[in-house]
Amino acid sequence: MSNKEDLNIPQPDPAWDYYILWHSLHHIKAKVDETLQIMNHIEKATPExxxxxxxxxxxxxxxxIEIINELPDDC
Structure with missing residues (x-):
């Protein structure tokens, strides 16, 4: 987790239907937050x-994209 707010997120019940999806989305969010932190410290873009x-x-x-494609079409 990337910041203090994330530490206060309650953990869901493993029996919850969305348990795996919830964890996957939090992992994705952590990667986005990580990227924002990288960008925060950069003055000029470089290829690296x-x-x-x-x-x-x-x-x-x-x-x-995998998660979206696995969701039922009727939502």
């Missing part, structure tokens, strides 16, 4: 920083 951002966000993005 862009690559670091890409390496952090692409897996998170892929997981989010």
């Amino acid at each position: 920083i862009d690559q670091e951002i890409r390496q952090t966000l692409v897996p998170a993005s892929n997981k989010l």
Whole structure:
């Protein structure tokens, strides 16, 4: 978890239907927060920083797309 607010998030019941989804989305959020922290300390973009951002966000993005595609179409 990336900040003090995250430490106060209650853990859901493992029997909850959305338990795995909840954890997956929190992992994705942590990657987005990590990327924002990287960007916070950078004055000018560089190819190296862009690559670091890409390496952090692409897996998170892929997981989010996977989650969206697994949700029922009727929602």
